[in-house]
Amino acid sequence: MSDSIVDSAGQGMSKRELLAMIGKTAGASAMYMAMAGMEQAQASNFKGPVKLEGGAKGASVLILGAGVAGMTSALELSKAGYKVQVLEYQDRIGGRSWTLSGGTTYTELGGATQTCQFAPGNYINPGPWRIPWHHHGLIHYCHELGVELEPFMQVNYNAYVHNTKAFGGKPQRFRHVQADYFGYVSELLSKSVKQGALNDAVTKEDAEMLLESLRGFGALDRNMRYVKGMPSSGRRGYDKEPGGGLSAVPEPSDPIAFSELMQSGLWRSIAGNLQWDHEFTIFQPVGGMIQVGKAFERAAGHLVRKNSKVTSIQQNEKGVVVTYKDTKTGEVMKAAADYCICTIPLPILAQIDMNVGGELASAIRAVPYSTSVKVGLEFKRRFWEQDDKIYGGITYTDLPNSQISYPSSRYGAKGPGVLLGCYTGGAAGYELTASTPEERVAKVLEWGSQIHPQYKDEFMNGSSVAWHRIPWTLGCFGTWTEQTRADHYKNLCQMDGRIMLAGEHASYYGGWQEGGITSAIDTITRLHQRVMAG
């Protein structure tokens, strides 16, 4: 299975969707072969602050696109002495590092315009929304440029996991599923060890330590069994919770039966939380991912010309000339430079007139983009905290919305609250993309109310982003396969005359800002080497 799925894995549900589809069509075995392949390549090779030494020899660079890849390039090249200009289609710096909050207005392909109605302080990040500890490049720029980070609550033991075909459709608490899975796995393995079934694989000394470890890991009882009692309830929780005074004594809870747990498939949620890009500590910017764009704007916004739609990119042996249209005035203009770094998303770039070699041209057309859709819902109150005792984290479901993510900020706030009611891709992404914004919200409300019945009484308004309809990307992020990587990845990244591509699509991090940043650094480093050599 390809590392392209890694990319969507990074963004959560699109991977799940895809796995579910593989599972349905090819069976469980294929699904796990896919999962194994997906667990690739998620850390940064950022090596610390960029140093482009030796001067720029008067060279100029035209950068297309003011997302994190373009802005990283602009900032570092200008610091190194290059003459830099950035052309940006939007009236905003940051690209997909974006936040929907009250007043945000945007128009999708087809003409539907949404104006987000969220109350002050409420938001969703329709694009990237989390920053794992190992995204060293992005964290470096956040610290350097003044983006305050706070923890993103990736795992919440009290959130739900939900399979419409298990437990009569009733959502289960993650803590029940994980504690019981760990308990039964430990009990079964200890049974095998004690029966001698693993005598050829494990020495006697190691077997003793393994048994010790399993008792603790699985919360087994004195007979190495996972059963109702204080050890198991010390993981999964109690029927009657302990307290103080004369009403203090707790009562243990019943584990889920082994067979019911296995057949529910809800154990899938455990592995998802363990993957490299979901490991604690994970961050989000205080105030939304748009803060990343704002920080780059403070640092290098003076280099950017906004509202500039690129229509042609032409090079010869002396330089590059880009034709663009001012989207406010309609005026058509040209910009020229010695080199061009192009970060325009591939579905857009494929439509722009550009004289590059056949290999790069083929690569640009080889990478389909994810169909991810996110829908934010505002409710009159944070019922998930007040009623369900869920503070941040993610509920997973086999319904088409795939997940519900609760805000990782302003815990306990009174007044309206916003959750992410849907983050999906694959077939469900197509379905929602084909719907109107109003239909999307109605569908997501209907799905989510099977988990949170409070939805119907508490709903206020919703906003959605279906990335295939966003005119400046036409998709959420590039999805590679093993085959397209082998055929096109190097061609996409290699310098073509005086033109180089950068962005998450030119990385092993598709869909992550870290991909854009490490791609930009790799690109400007190679560009600088060429200038120095020349």
Next chain:
Amino acid sequence: MSDSIVDSAGQGMSKRELLAMIGKTAGASAMYMAMAGMEQAQASNFKGPVKLEGGAKGASVLILGAGVAGMTSALELSKAGYKVQVLEYQDRIGGRSWTLSGGTTYTELGGATQTCQFAPGNYINPGPWRIPWHHHGLIHYCHELGVELEPFMQVNYNAYVHNTKAFGGKPQRFRHVQADYFGYVSELLSKSVKQGALNDAVTKEDAEMLLESLRGFGALDRNMRYVKGMPSSGRRGYDKEPGGGLSAVPEPSDPIAFSELMQSGLWRSIAGNLQWDHEFTIFQPVGGMIQVGKAFERAAGHLVRKNSKVTSIQQNEKGVVVTYKDTKTGEVMKAAADYCICTIPLPILAQIDMNVGGELASAIRAVPYSTSVKVGLEFKRRFWEQDDKIYGGITYTDLPNSQISYPSSRYGAKGPGVLLGCYTGGAAGYELTASTPEERVAKVLEWGSQIHPQYKDEFMNGSSVAWHRIPWTLGCFGTWTEQTRADHYKNLCQMDGRIMLAGEHASYYGGWQEGGITSAIDTITRLHQRVMAG
């Protein structure tokens, strides 16, 4: 094993210490029997806002101690119409809900006075420091009284686990240990299942699901083995991390050998993170636990007389008279009320003249207090973030300091940083308690520098709290055994004439603020029932 250990478990290393001691003296089997017993009783039975209905019939209540138990009692009883006065020994409300920050001055038994030198924004919480999601009572008051909560980073996959006798004393990353443990457990169990060793315990249908689940959970390869490769590195991390452009391709890392992992004992850190009171989401107050005391002061501080040292508690059939001394003026005074709720820690209370029955008097003397010690260290910079890429979370070690906890706030801040360099109990707690404050800091620096060599160059100053030397508690929290629970717990909680005890010691939550709060609510509810009945 007793649930008293549950209590210290709640506070982290004291449990580990105790387990380690049990392990050393009684062997591994006893240790795991102890662990099983410890996994008890950690949730709240708080049922929502307290309602004491029907009026107070003019009754008055004298409350001794202005910690969370006393203040909860004062707030709720005064709202219900009772005449309430609180006597507090300290010049501060909040008791052990305390924070050391720049300028905090305190004198311990023996006369040593420390003045904390931390830079603005840096602090440690010497007493309670975390609030699990299921501490419903405390979270209720935080939300109600305006204490802002932020996540406490209980688990950080990139923090260290350290055994001086394994890996040549070199600390290991938690992610390596956990990923490899999960991988080997999954590989071994799948091997047993495929060999048919569990055919009597698991149906064929369930075995198929189990194998599927193990591949995902363990990050096994296509042959159901846990080996070096992209699946395992997608959990534990890479030798060369992925990136962008032409330098993007990652290289996988080598798992720890099974036998080395087993014999290291470092797998113990996994179970500790899974217990009920360490589950995500866990909070801390923004600005330190002292904010809880400040919030109660805003709500009910007008009821409190500070600097009042209780010397005698006497009751007859008409009421209670308490003698106390103003610690500033030396003046001796009396306060009287119909009832008394006493939250004074038991080691102090045992020394106060008090006419209660023999059963309560015995109970007061039956509960020893934990020897916990915490030491905060300030360094010139946050090297654990900048060098080690550890953002919050806890490193565990078999050295006497037991753990190092990195701050869960102000991630990425420049300038001096403070970490908790030691949180220990048991024998190590006694050793540090017997040391001077200067010696404590020197020892903790020496231990911690085996994990973070940066300690020596970056150290600025340190502050310690050895709870057995704190004159207003003489210990950190009450530690019960099964036997003392059976003999004394009910007697401690039952009303004795007109006197009732409340506090974490009168709960199944020793060492947690939630114990004090649920104990207070149980107590005032029973008091109110008596007043209504009378």
